[in-house]
Amino acid sequence: MSFFTLAISVLFFFSYGNRGTYVLQDTNPTTREIIERYIKARGGLANIKAVRTLILRGPPREGGKPGRFMARARPNYFLVGEPSPDRDFAEGFDGSSWEYYADPGLVMRTTEAPAAASRHTAYFDDALVNSLEPGWKVERIGSESIGDRPAFGLRVTYPDGFRKDVFVDKETWLIIADRITAPIHAFGDHVRTEARIGGYRDINGALFPTKFDEYVIATGKPLNELGGGWETIEANIELPLDYFSPPSEAKTVLARMLNATFATRMSPPDALSWYRDFRANPKTARIDIESGMNALGYQCLKNGAVETAVLLLEANVRDYPKSAAAHFGLGRAYRTAGRENDAVAQFRKALSIDPNYKRAADALSQSGTKR
Secondary structure, eight states: OOGGGSOTTOOEEEEOTTSOEEEEOOSOOOHHHHHHHHHHHTTOHHHHHHOOEEEEEOOOOGGGOOOOEEEEETTTEEEESOOOTTOOEEEEESSSEEEEETTTTEEEEOOHHHHHHHHHHHOSSOHHHHTTSTTOEEEEEEEEEETTEEEEEEEEEOTTSOEEEEEEETTTOSEEEEEEEEESSTTSOEEEEEEEEEOOEEETTEEEOOEEEEEETTTOOBOOOOTTOOOEEEESOOOOTTTTSOOOOOSSHHHHHHHHHHHTTTSHHHHHHHHHHHHHSTTTTTSOOHHHHHHHHHHHHHTTOHHHHHHHHHHHHHHOTTOHHHHHHHHHHHHHTTOHHHHHHHHHHHHHHOTTOHHHHHHHHHTTOOO
């Protein structure tokens, strides 16, 4: 007889390590019972909350690249990209979301979808532990198997309306998967993804997962680069107050202009004035800004400043008419603005300059347009 067909009155006993022995009195526990048993299986709420900071490092990557790095702290701080003078990218949340790109020197406080995604990542505790707080909602969504593991399904609604489906193993009472619907890239379609969660490790008396393998459900395509998961974990390390804040702005005239332009992105004339002055100033007019403007335009699009992105990237194409990347960037902006015919023209122009420019070819194929 399968687990699903056991009579409600049948008792089911199991144990998990030294967390104690649990008695399952029926096969249809309430939402509250599932959450309580999950927290108990992890070591109890007091032990979970006693972990105040975490520093996680992944194994080295191919080509001698260092492993991934993430730091977290209560209540809602996080950092990706280990602090060092030579890091080329970092992102985090120190009360608001930010991203950093060493080349061309962008230091941005993000908004719109990027900020929401960062805010969700910043929660120190998982959705079920957080669901004990006001503003969170949880409902049962039945049962199903994750791999070969029968699991209870719970749908968690965050305070801002975001939803995540969480699956709790019926034997261990630990979360073994979650599912979300979100764009994979800034301008991609919403897709359904599933993260398989495991590798629980005892950290100061509480279990924390170390493996998160995420896939697109429709295709099975893997999304993350964690490989073997987090290799080392340090807990309750004292961190300075500014640890989760962005690096200082690069001390270059180009970085100053790009950051000022981004800061005024919601006022297109103001943003464009920074660019125009930079090009008109004899001291800066000869500086190559093509890639910097492409990067800035992309970030403006991500953060909802579509009109500003179009204006800046149109100017970039006028200044660099032989750049396939500049034409592709403008095409992406036109597409985001709903100007599909103009977008296709720019993607084709990019390919006429560089027939091997794959991003432009992919952009054309998305709309079913021939080269």
